[in-house]
Amino acid sequence: MIGFINKKIQKIDVMNEARIIGIISGKGGVGKTTLTVNLGMALKNLGNDVTLIDADFSASNLGVYLGQYDHPVKIQKVLRGEARVDQAIFRHPTGVKAVTSSKSINQAEPSTAMLRDILETASKGEDFVLVDCPPGIGTTVEGIIEACDELIVVTMPTQTASVNAAQIMQECRMLEKPVLGTVLNKVEDNPEKELVNREVEMMTDSNLLATIPYDQKMKESLFENTALVTYDPLSPASIAIKQLAANLSGEEYERPKLLKAKRKMNRIKSILN
Ligand SMILES: Nc1ncnc2c1ncn2[C@@H]1O[C@H](COP(=O)(O)OP(=O)(O)O)[C@@H](O)[C@H]1O
Numbered sequence: 001m002i003g004f005i006n007k008k009i010q011k012i013d014v015m016n017e018a019r020i021i022g023i024i025s026g027k028g029g030v031g032k033t034t035l036t037v038n039l040g041m042a043l044k045n046l047g048n049d050v051t052l053i054d055a056d057f058s059a060s061n062l063g064v065y066l067g068q069y070d071h072p073v074k075i076q077k078v079l080r081g082e083a084r085v086d087q088a089i090f091r092h093p094t095g096v097k098a099v100t101s102s103k104s105i106n107q108a109e110p111s112t113a114m115l116r117d118i119l120e121t122a123s124k125g126e127d128f129v130l131v132d133c134p135p136g137i138g139t140t141v142e143g144i145i146e147a148c149d150e151l152i153v154v155t156m157p158t159q160t161a162s163v164n165a166a167q168i169m170q171e172c173r174m175l176e177k178p179v180l181g182t183v184l185n186k187v188e189d190n191p192e193k194e195l196v197n198r199e200v201e202m203m204t205d206s207n208l209l210a211t212i213p214y215d216q217k218m219k220e221s222l223f224e225n226t227a228l229v230t231y232d233p234l235s236p237a238s239i240a241i242k243q244l245a246a247n248l249s250g251e252e253y254e255r256p257k258l259l260k261a262k263r264k265m266n267r268i269k270s271i272l273n
Pocket residue numbers: 025027028029030031032033034035185186187212213214215216218219222237
């Protein structure tokens with residue numbers, strides 16, 4: 001069953017001004033970038049200062065998910081020591097700040113040696129720095145995990161995604177990095193064809209922080225260059241992401257009242273428009 005996990009997610013005590021949270025996965029396409037952007041905006045809407053960092057150097061699409069926003073100074077330039085991080089940070093109209101990554105196939109895989117410094121500088125005066133990571137395991141991913149303070153593992157209710165999530169979880173344990181838990185995304189509430197929450201928790205040996213339903217509106221919102229939490233704040237996936245944001249910032253989440261009626265009204269309005 002798609003459920004809402006109402007646990008306070010405790011801040012792990014670190015000296016940084018912001019919590020530096022890496023959004024990781026064992027498998028690609030599970031929804032890391034989608035979650036990074038939507039969670040960032042939901043945290044911003046709760047009054048937090050948020051910076052998003054694209055650390056997926058080969059499939060860099062944070063800027064696309066931010067609604068085709070980009071900036072001439074990319075993270076690769078900062079990692080090479082050719083620009084300062086403040087030159088790469090730009091402010092999105094929502095107030096969320098971001099650093100994007102180059103899409104050029106000619107850019108060699110950058111060294112992550114400088115990443116910790118970059119994240120620490122970006123965290124000054126912020127509440128949250130969310131790092132959109134590449135999938136899988138390897139030296140680059142290891143370097144990125146090392147640079148973050150805490151990790152959230154994103155997975156889907158399939159065997160392959162969960163096996164890969166378990167591997168990345170093991171990697172984090174080896175690197176002695178705290179994992180806040182797992183976000184189970186694209187849940188279709190079909191226990192005969194997909195793993196249920198408990199099975200994913202057992203396979204990954206971790207707590208579920210949130211279950212996010214498969215939401216048709218996700219694709220639509222991408223097409224409209226607007227994050228789902230803004231495009232359709234009452235959609236089931238938006239509600240789950242907003243609840244996760246509230247838990248992360250230590251607030252009680254209040255589910256909107258008359259949700260079904262409001263969704264129905266919105267559907268009628270969109271038909272009439
Ligand atoms: N909850 C969801 N419901 C439906 N589609 C989703 C959901 N989350 C992500 N997607 C879609 O899945 C695809 C992959 O998402 P993306 O965030 O790019 O994954 P990753 O960054 O892990 O590779 C995108 O087309 C995105 O719109």
